[in-house]
Amino acid sequence: MPDSPLSSANAARAAVASRLQGLMRDAGLSGHELAVRCGWHKSKSSRIARGRTPPSDADVRAWCAACGVPEQAADIIAASRNAESMYVEWRQLHRDGMRRVHELTVPLYERTRSFRVYASNVVPGMLQTPGYTTGLLRSITSFQGTPDDVAEAVAARQKRSRVIREGNHRFALVLEETVLRYRVSDEASMAEQLEHLLVVMNRPNVSLGVIPASARRTLWPLEAFYAFDDRQVAVETLTAEINLTAPGEIHTYLRAFSGLSRMAVHGGRARALISGALTALG
Numbered sequence: 543m544p545d546s547p548l549s550s551a552n553a554a555r556a557a558v559a560s561r562l563q564g565l566m567r568d569a570g571l572s573g574h575e576l577a578v579r580c581g582w583h584k585s586k587s588s589r590i591a592r593g594r595t596p597p598s599d600a601d602v603r604a605w606c607a608a609c610g611v612p613e614q615a616a617d618i619i620a621a622s623r624n625a626e627s628m629y630v631e632w633r634q635l636h637r638d639g640m641r642r643v644h645e646l647t648v649p650l651y652e653r654t655r656s657f658r659v660y661a662s663n664v665v666p667g668m669l670q671t672p673g674y675t676t677g678l679l680r681s682i683t684s685f686q687g688t689p690d691d692v693a694e695a696v697a698a699r700q701k702r703s704r705v706i707r708e709g710n711h712r713f714a715l716v717l718e719e720t721v722l723r724y725r726v727s728d729e730a731s732m733a734e735q736l737e738h739l740l741v742v743m744n745r746p747n748v749s750l751g752v753i754p755a756s757a758r759r760t761l762w763p764l765e766a767f768y769a770f771d772d773r774q775v776a777v778e779t780l781t782a783e784i785n786l787t788a789p790g791e792i793h794t795y796l797r798a799f800s801g802l803s804r805m806a807v808h809g810g811r812a813r814a815l816i817s818g819a820l821t822a823l824g
Contacts, residue, residue, distance in 0.1 A: 645698050753807075
């Protein structure tokens with residue numbers, strides 16, 4: 543069972559806080575004394591030490607200087623940045639709209655050779671058609687109350703998805719059957735999306751599996767996740783994207799992907815499920 547990705551992000555933050563606490567103890571300082579040396583309100587050092595408030599780069603430098611170990615600041619700053627990049631709220635990522643997020647992830651998609659994707663809620667982004675993406679992103683924008691740049695974001699997602707057709711990339715994707723039937727967009731766009739899946743699964747670099755709703759579960763439905771080679775796993779929750787880079791966590795998600803893949807059907811049986819969803823549109 544994959545550990546909670548949120549727990550992993552919290553653990554990374556706690557490790558930074560614990561390290562700062564250790565420096566304070568080694569220096570023989572109380573939280574109040576450290577705050578005075580840094581020119582802070584005493585509550586600030588307490589919040590940072592308990593992991594309630596993530597420290598800025600300047601906070602870490604001031605903390606280390608106050609403890610007499612300024613040379614340790616760079617290492618702790620790197621750990622703190624990594625901890626904060628693990629858990630990023632969608633509202634923060636989308637504060638200026640969604641186009642920029644897609645553009646920023648293009649380098650990651652271009653350098654990844656092996657994609658392993660499990661989708662339990664919507665069709666994976668790299669397989670989406672413009673109409674489907676438009677319906678999905680309009681729903682997200684409305685729910686989050688973030689700036690509406692849906693048209694630009696759809697174009698950026700389509701541009702990022704060129705990796706399906708260009709370059710040396712392999713895709714192993716597993717969808718829950720319910721994903722095929724969720725009405726994320728209007729009927730015409732849903733039909734176009736399902737027809738696209740039937741086409742793209744013919745590509746030699748794409749393996750598309752579908753877990754039938756009737757399958758005997760050896761792994762319960764999980765949160766959607768994207769594995770980029772063996773270097774990173776992005777987990778999508780309602781409120782945030784959580785990026786995991788620890789080898790042990792990546793291994794656990796890849797092991798889960800293998801189990802999910804074994805439950806999925808491929809080839810003609812997968813086609814039949816997609817065609818069935820297409821027929822059900824009426």
